[in-house]
Amino acid sequence: MTTLHLTVGLPCSGKTTLARQLEERYSALRLTPDEWHTRLYGQDINDVNHEKRHDLVESMLWEVAARVLVLGVDVILDFGCWVHSQRDSMRFRASQLGADFKIHFLDASDEVLLARLAERNAQLPKGAVYIPESKLKEWATIFEPPFPEELEYSCIYHQS
Template sequence: MASLLPEMSPVLHILCGKIAAGKSTLAADLARSPQTVLIAEDDWLNVLFADELVSLPDYVRCSSKLAGIMAPHVAALLNAGVSVVLDFPANTVEQRAWSRGIIEKTTAAHQLHFLDVPDEACLARLRERNCQGDHPFAVTEAQFRQFSSHFQAPLLGEGFNVVRHEACG
């Protein structure tokens, strides 16, 4: 994928897509770029709050705590000239506003990667991921549907540079 961004400008890569849409896989690919670091919410939540994550309200509470400390950290990395792949879901207008707040504290460029993958494909990937057991969190179909009911695709008026990724075959 060719980028329209200046070669030397740090970039904040933001990810939007339902559970098992391929956000972490894309994040790992993006993080292979020079002077780029990956910060993955699932890894941090697993280490800091695994025993506390049972329900959607638990996730919201713990994720909010993590976001509070990560925002200034990510802004500092960007201001130091390091690109950041933020593997945190930007799946609601509110979550994307948090990302927007980071961008506004920097001179970095940004890309909002929107993984537009049908629910059936996400659920098939989720089942496979759960069977492999290598992801920090196993998610049930009911949890997938609960989280997906809050999903909001990015809107033009939000002002992001959106890169759309559609499901393949």
């Protein structure tokens, strides 16, 4: 049975690094929205259309993921899924396709996230979105760590 692997965490928590490792471990297709977004739209984080574009990219990547799962290949969705309802939706979608579901939760302190963000923004690796510190702080107020009922599907990684 195929598995939908979902990386969960804030930017700079290590999601993409882990997604690359999981891609190798499971011979899976890794879909990282930032890589697609930056190729299509560049560094548009301050553009009024950024969120709309990002949602479109994620929607298209889900369509690819769904087809690949049906074809019998595991998928790593490097989406972040910051809130419970997004994770529930992904779990439901996977079950509708007959796929298993697993959350890979990356938990990092604010200090670690901010330090990694500064390093990332200074180097800005290919496919990475430049994120102002103020945006990361804003997003941290929205983030919902996995609830206890989600933990049966979870692997938790503490980043320090």
